[in-house]
Structures are given as structure tokens and as C-alpha cells.
Amino acid sequence: MGKSKGSVMMKAVCYIFLLAGLLVILYPLFLTVITAFKTPAESAENFFALPSGLNFENFINVFQKGNAGLSFLNSFKVTVTSVALILITIPMCGYAIARSMDRSKYYRNIYYVLLIGIFVPFQVIMVPLVMYLGRMNLCSIPGLVIMHVTLASSQGVFLIVNYVKAVPRDLEEASYIDGCTTFSGYVKVVLPLIKPILATIMVLNVLWVWNDFQMPLLLLNRSPEMFTLPLFQYNFTGQYTNDYNMAFASFLVSMIPVLVIYAFAQKHIISGLTQGAVKS
Amino acid sequence: MNRIGNRDNNRRANAERRSTMFLFTLPTMILYVVFFLVTMAIGLYYSFTDWNGLSKEYSIIGLKNYTSVLTDYRFGKALLFNIKYTAAIVIGITVVALVCALALNNVKRFSTFFRSVYFIPAVISMLTVGLIWNELFLRALPLVGQALGIKALSSSILANMKLAFWGILIVNLWQGCAQPMVLFLAGLQSIPSDLYEAATMDGASRWARFRNVTLPYLLPTLNIVVITQTKAGLTIFDYIKVMTNGGPAQSTEAVGLLIYRHAVAEGKFSRSIAESMVLFVIVAAVAALSLKITNKSQVGE
Numbered sequence: 001m002g003k004s005k006g007s008v009m010m011k012a013v014c015y016i017f018l019l020a021g022l023l024v025i026l027y028p029l030f031l032t033v034i035t036a037f038k039t040p041a042e043s044a045e046n047f048f049a050l051p052s053g054l055n056f057e058n059f060i061n062v063f064q065k066g067n068a069g070l071s072f073l074n075s076f077k078v079t080v081t082s083v084a085l086i087l088i089t090i091p092m093c094g095y096a097i098a099r100s101m102d103r104s105k106y107y108r109n110i111y112y113v114l115l116i117g118i119f120v121p122f123q124v125i126m127v128p129l130v131m132y133l134g135r136m137n138l139c140s141i142p143g144l145v146i147m148h149v150t151l152a153s154s155q156g157v158f159l160i161v162n163y164v165k166a167v168p169r170d171l172e173e174a175s176y177i178d179g180c181t182t183f184s185g186y187v188k189v190v191l192p193l194i195k196p197i198l199a200t201i202m203v204l205n206v207l208w209v210w211n212d213f214q215m216p217l218l219l220l221n222r223s224p225e226m227f228t229l230p231l232f233q234y235n236f237t238g239q240y241t242n243d244y245n246m247a248f249a250s251f252l253v254s255m256i257p258v259l260v261i262y263a264f265a266q267k268h269i270i271s272g273l274t275q276g277a278v279k280s
Numbered sequence: 281m282n283r284i285g286n287r288d289n290n291r292r293a294n295a296e297r298r299s300t301m302f303l304f305t306l307p308t309m310i311l312y313v314v315f316f317l318v319t320m321a322i323g324l325y326y327s328f329t330d331w332n333g334l335s336k337e338y339s340i341i342g343l344k345n346y347t348s349v350l351t352d353y354r355f356g357k358a359l360l361f362n363i364k365y366t367a368a369i370v371i372g373i374t375v376v377a378l379v380c381a382l383a384l385n386n387v388k389r390f391s392t393f394f395r396s397v398y399f400i401p402a403v404i405s406m407l408t409v410g411l412i413w414n415e416l417f418l419r420a421l422p423l424v425g426q427a428l429g430i431k432a433l434s435s436s437i438l439a440n441m442k443l444a445f446w447g448i449l450i451v452n453l454w455q456g457c458a459q460p461m462v463l464f465l466a467g468l469q470s471i472p473s474d475l476y477e478a479a480t481m482d483g484a485s486r487w488a489r490f491r492n493v494t495l496p497y498l499l500p501t502l503n504i505v506v507i508t509q510t511k512a513g514l515t516i517f518d519y520i521k522v523m524t525n526g527g528p529a530q531s532t533e534a535v536g537l538l539i540y541r542h543a544v545a546e547g548k549f550s551r552s553i554a555e556s557m558v559l560f561v562i563v564a565a566v567a568a569l570s571l572k573i574t575n576k577s578q579v580g581e
Contacts, residue, residue: 010386011386011387014383014384014386014387015387017379017383018380018383018384018387018390018394021380021383021394021398022394022397022398024454025397025398025400025401025454026397028412028413028416028454029400031416031420032412035415043419047419047420047423048420048423088307089307089308089311090308092304092305092307092308093304093305093307093308093309095304096301096302096304096305097305099301100298100301106302107301107305110305110309113312113317114308114312117312117316119560119563119564119567120320120560120563121511121514121515121536121556121559121560121563122515122517123515123517123535123536123539123540123556123559123560124320124323124553124556124557124559124560125316125319125320125323126539126540126543126556127323127539127543127549127552127553127556128319128320128322128323128326128553129319130543131322131333131549132318132319132322146311146315147315149311150311150312150315150316151316153308153311153312153316157308176293176297181296181300182296182297182300182301183300186304207403210405211404211405211406211407211408212405213405213406213407213518213521213522214517214518217521230405230407230408233407233408233411234407234411234522237411237414244415244419247411247415248412248415251408251411251412254405254408255404255408258403258404259400259403259404262400262403266396266399269399269403270395270396270399270462273402273403273459273462274459274462274463274466277459277460277463277504277508
């Protein structure tokens with residue numbers, strides 16, 4: 001009897017703890033939302049109180065005084081092109097390595113060279129990169145996309161190689177007998193088979209590219225028309241330090257897209273992010 | 281099929297396969313070589329020079345940058361900050377994430393809901409999280425401090441030399457526990473429940489069950505969490521840039537920020553690269569060490 005009483009107690013403790021954690025996670029986000037809808041006067045009066053009504057002025061300011069719309073578009077472009085290119089190039093490379101590393105030294109070597117990238121901190125290439133890309137006139141949005149695709153390759157190839165190795169070759173070989181070329185076999189047979197790991201790579205990189213701050217800061221911080229959303233928020237909050245209601249509106253603007261996607265694809269996002277962590 | 285008869289066809293197919301496979305690796309490898317390896321090589325070259333990033337002329341000075349990095353007080357201080365911070369964040373995240381995972385694993389109702397909410401911080405950018413907490417530390421926490429009469433909280437803790445470290449740590453914990461928590465949860469759910477039952481029958485206490493049943497199953501996950509958080513701690517940049525920018529009085533100047541400042545603001549281009557190479561060696565050494573320890577403990581099992 002004592003035992004079951006103990007476990008009921010334990011459950012209660014767990015629930016109380018989890019509810020407290022819920023508060024810790026949600027309260028700052030709640031404050032962000034209400035502050036974004038308040039006027040400076042309302043916030044000055046009571047920071048924690050609810051807004052008197054839905055006041056969209058802060059959001060309008062974010063889009064008019066700051067150029068959130070353009071930054072939003074830039075972020076969108078950068079994310080879509082980077083992730084599309086990542087999903088085209090990296091699985092091809094990973095697949096070729098996984099299928100050929102047993103017979104050829106070339107593939108083994110490039111695999112190990114690619115893996116080095118996982119251990120190199122970004123700071124190592126950060127400084128020469130700006131100079132190097134500057135000389136090639138690539139301190140621009142295309143340059144940023146190129147760097148995202150490049151820096152995604154180590155982890156991406158690693159994930160693909162491990163996944164493909166566990167996929168039997170039979171289906172590919174059957175497709176060759178049916179007259180498929182290596183390329184069409186890859187597109188028709190291999191890609192559908194490795195969909196789960198492609199989803200993982202997509203999730204990891206969409207979030208990384210959309211949220212990336214360090215690289216845009218280095219490459220794009222000169223001209224506002226190239227700002228991505230993180231860069232926009234950073235400069236905007238610096239510019240309007242006293243109008244912090246507007247700052248909170250800008251935070252909300254940049255968070256909403258990811259939160260909406262999270263609400264719909266939660267399962268995939270959680271498993272994608274955790275799988276990426278397991279394997280890198 | 282007439283596979284053996286069609287040797288010529290076979291050979292052609294093999295050649296086609298090989299060339300396609302080779303072509304498959306090209307886009308990634310060209311990008312990787314041109315934009316990653318070459319960049320690193322350029323950096324390595326300039327780390328042996330005295331170039332300031334702007335002037336036309338520079339000379340090769342050998343290892344001088346490296347010796348001055350290793351004897352530099354500011355670099356040492358920054359590195360010490362990183363080491364302290366990394367120790368704190370590894371322990372903090374492991375403990376908090378593990379406790380959350382254990383609590384989540386212990387309840388049935390609403391556990392999916394809790395997990396979904398707890399994971400939200402992981403999808404928001406570090407920058408946004410840093411900026412939000414920046415404002416909260418500046419506007420909200422002092423109000424709480426005043427109401428409670430705690431003097432240390434009356435202004436932003438990020439502006440306080442003694443507390444800024446903890447401010448950054450709190451924010452990092454708020455965001456950084458989500459992913460390890462899910463990993464631990466998956467580890468916990470992989471433990472066969474009859475093991476617990478057997479241990480309970482044998483009269484093992486809660487703690488003994490945790491030590492002898494749960495912990496061994498969590499070791500691989502623990503290892504991943506420690507490695508990833510160590511790398512994150514040693515290379516921390518976003519939070520610091522946004523919340524304290526290294527201040528107050530350089531008390532939170534991490535190596536990542538120091539490199540950035542030396543290169544972008546202080547014209548010590550080649551010096552900053554030498555610093556980043558030292559950081560690389562440290563990260564690689566830590567990674568190699570932890571891999572070795574893992575291998576050993578796996579052999580021991």
C-alpha cells in the first residue's frame with residue numbers, strides 16, 4: 001500500500017513540476033505577445049497588464065518605419081533557395097559515397113574530408129570568409145545561399161551516408177535491369193526510399209537558415225535592402241531602443257512563421273531536430 | 281536474363297554508373313573545396329602574417345601571432361569565460377533536461393502536450409530569444425526586484441558584472457534544454473519496463489533503480505548531449521553579441537566575440553585568425569577526448 005501511495009505522490013510532484021515548467025516557457029512568450037499589442041503609455045503604466053485592445057500600430061510601424069516586409073521576403077528567398085539546393089546536391093553526394101566507398105578510395109577520402117567540417121567551429125572560417133567572398137563580390141544574398149549550402153554538407157552527407165548504407169541495393173539493381181540509368185534509378189527508386197532522412201535534413205536546415213544570425217551579420221550587415229529577418233530585428237531594436245513595444249512586435253513577426261509551421265508539423269520537427277543531434 | 285552474354289553492355293553500364301556516381305559528388309565537393317577548405321587555407325596562411333585586413337603590404341611573421349595569442353591576457357580571460365560557461369551549461373542543461381524528461385516519462389495524461397510546449401524554444405532563433413530576454417531583464421525583472429526589495433535586481437542583471445554570466449546562462453537554459461530533453465525521453469522510453477519491475481521486486485530503492493537501470497540506458501544520450509553542448513559552449517556567439525556584447529567591462533567577452541571584434545572592429549585580422557585556430561584545436565581535442573572516453577566505456581560494458 002505504501003508503495004502505491006508513494007507513486008501517487010510522485011505523480012503529483014511531477015505534474016506540479018511540469019506545470020511550473022510550462023509557466024517558465026510560456027510566460028516570456030505571453031509577455032512578448034501582449035507587449036507587442038500595447039502602446040508605450042500602457043506599457044509604462046504596467047508592464048504585466050493586458051493590452052486595452054488589439055492595437056496593431058506597432059506592427060504597422062515595424063513594416064513602415066523598418067522594412068520588415070523586405071527582410072521577410074529576403075529571409076524567405078534565402079531559406080527556400082538554400083534548402084532546395086541542399087536537398088538536391090547533398091543527397092546525391094551522400095548516396096554516391098555510401099554506394100561507392102567500399103570499392104573506391106576517392107569516396108572514402110571525400111567522406112572523411114567532409115566529416116572534418118563537423119568539428120570546425122564557424123569562427124575559424126568567419127574572418128577569412130568575409131575577405132574572400134568580398135573579393136568575389138559575393139557579400140550578398142547569393143553568397144549567403146552558397147555558404148548555407150556549403151556549410152550544410154558535412155552534417156547532411158553524414159546523415160545520408162548512414163541512412164543509405166542500411167537500405168538494400170536490390171531495388172536499385174532491379175531498376176537497372178529494367179533499363180533505368182543510374183540517374184533515373186536514383187530519382188525514381190532511391191529518393192522515395194530515403195524520404196525520412198530527407199525530411200530530417202529539410203527540418204534541420206529550414207530552421208538553421210531561417211534563424212541564422214552570425215553569417216548574415218558578417219555578409220549582409222552593410223545594406224538594409226539585403227537584411228534577413230534576424231538581421232532586421234537586430235538593427236531595428238538597436239535603432240528604436242526606447243520604443244520597445246515596436247521591438248516586441250518585430251520579434252513576434254519573425255517568430256510567427258516558424259511557430260505556425262511548428263503547430264502543423266510538430267511531430268516531424270521534433271523528430272528531425274533530435275535525429276540531427278543524435279548523428280552529428 | 282542474358283547478363284553473362286552481354287558483357288559489353290555490362291561494361292558500358294558499369295562505366296555509366298561510375299561516371300554518374302562521380303558527377304553526383306561534384307556539386308557538393310566543389311562548393312566544399314572552394315568555399316570551405318580554401319577559406320580555411322587562406323585563414324591559416326594569413327595567421328602566419330601580420331596583415332591588418334586593409335593594407336596592401338604585409339609580411340610573414342611565422343608563429344608570432346600564435347605566441348602572442350597564447351600569452352595574451354584578454355584571450356586568456358575570454359577562454360576562461362568559455363570554460364566556465366561551458367562547464368555551467370553542460371551541467372545545467374543535462375540536469376534540467378534530464379529532470380524534465382524523467383517527470384514527463386512519469387506522467388501519462390497531457391504528456392504530449394507538455395512535450396510540444398517545452399519544445400517551442402528550440403524552433404525560435406537564438407537571436408530572437410536573446411533579444412526578448414534582453415528586454416525582459418531590462419524592463420520586467422527590475423519591477424519584480426523592486427517589488428520584492430532585492431537590490432541586485434533593481435537594474436538589468438546583464439549590466440551587472442557579477443550577474444551577467446548567469447543572465448546569459450538562464451536564457452541559454454530556457455532555450456537549450458528542449459532538444460536534450462526529447463533525446464533523454466527517447467532514451468527513457470527505450471528501457472524495457474520489466475527491468476524496472478524486476479528491480480522493484482528485488483526491493484531496490486528509487487535511487488538504486490535510477491542508478492542501476494535507468495542511467496546505463498541513458499549513457500549514449502548523455503554522451504551526445506555533453507559533446508554537442510560542449511561545442512556550443514566553447515563557440516557561443518549569438519546570445520553574447522545580442523545581450524551583453526561582451527560587457528560589462530569585458531566580463532562576458534567569449535572567444536567567439538573576441539575573434540569577431542579583433543577582425544571587424546580592431547583591425548587585428550591575422551591575429552583573430554590565429555585565435556580561431558587555437559579555438560579549433562581546443563574544440564577538436566575535446567571532441568577527440570570525449571569520443572575516446574565513450575569508446576572505452578562501451579568496451580567496459
